[in-house]
Amino acid sequence: MTQVVGILGGMGPAAGADFVRLFVDACAQHMRAAGEPVRDQSFPEHWLAQVPVPDRSGALERTGEGAHQPLEPMLQALGRLAALGSRAVAIACNTAHAWHATLQQRFPQIELLHVAREVAAHLSARGETQVALMATEGTYRVRLYEQALADSGLPCHLPTAEERRMLMRGIYEGVKAGDLPLAEALFSEVALRLSQRHGDVAIVMGCTEVPLGLQGAAAVHGLKLxxxxxxLASALAERAYARA
Structure with missing residues (x-):
């Protein structure tokens, strides 16, 4: 018997929709690993809440009015997912995890997965020793990954200020604006620079728009992305198939 799980999306909508695809893939992999046939009826009940949420990085740059604008719509969406019976929820946005503690505190009956902690555990289990991070300014500002990776004994290499600006352009002028060639060019350049500086490093694509912009990019073939x-989708699938 499976458990009901939820996905908090809308940040942006393309990333939320793509997360559902990743979750379905993870569920199919779980069934195959368990030696079970992949059938429609064996997929767990899961709900996607795609809600308009104010810009997370922009909010984190403010300390006064507007600093917590993203929180209210996320709380409302999480409440709907709770009402639908979700036992575990994944947030399909890295930067939104800046509000993870508050969201978890308000809904203690739900296990709200933490993307950076899941990634740190994954990399540690893989035996990685060096990590580089491609993310939004908001994610860097709250040290979301740096802290989680440090807790697992993993150093985290960051892009330069210029490279961060390239990432933000790729996210906003590229993926979010529908210009994927621009996103691919900017993201590829940053990934290649990180690899050249730090060698055999695992590069965490710490914004849901980055993988969308790098899908099939020949320039980064061979890098450990x-x-x-x-x-996170695999972790949510594990919760869905866990015995109640």
Whole structure:
């Protein structure tokens, strides 16, 4: 018997929709690993809440009015997922995890997965020793991954200020604006620079738009790219198939 799980999306909508695909893939992999046939009826009940949420990085840059604007719509969406019976929920946005503690405190009956902690555990289990991070300014500002990786004994290499600006352009002017060639060019350049500086490093694509912009990019072939959304989707599938 499976458990009901939820996905908090809308940040942006393309990333939320893609997370559902990753979750379904993870469920199919779980069934195959258990030696069970992959059938429609064996997939767990899961709900996607796609809600408009104010820009997370922009909110984190403010300390006064507007600093907590993203919180209210996320709380409302999490409440709907709770009402639908979700036992575990994944947030399909890295930067939104800046509000993870408050969201978890308000809904203690739900296990709210933490993407950076899941990724740190995944990389540690893989035996990685060096990590680099491609993310939003908001994610860097709250040290979301740096802290989780440090807790697992993993150092985290960060892009330069110029490279961070390239990432933000790729996210906003690229993926979010529908210009995927621009996103691919900017993201590839940053990933290649990180690899050149730090060698055989696991590069965490710590924004859900980054994998969307790098899908099939020939320039980064051979680099160790880590998709947190895929790791998080697998963790959510594990919760869905856990015995109640």
């Amino acid at each position: 880590v998709d947190p959304a895929r790791v």
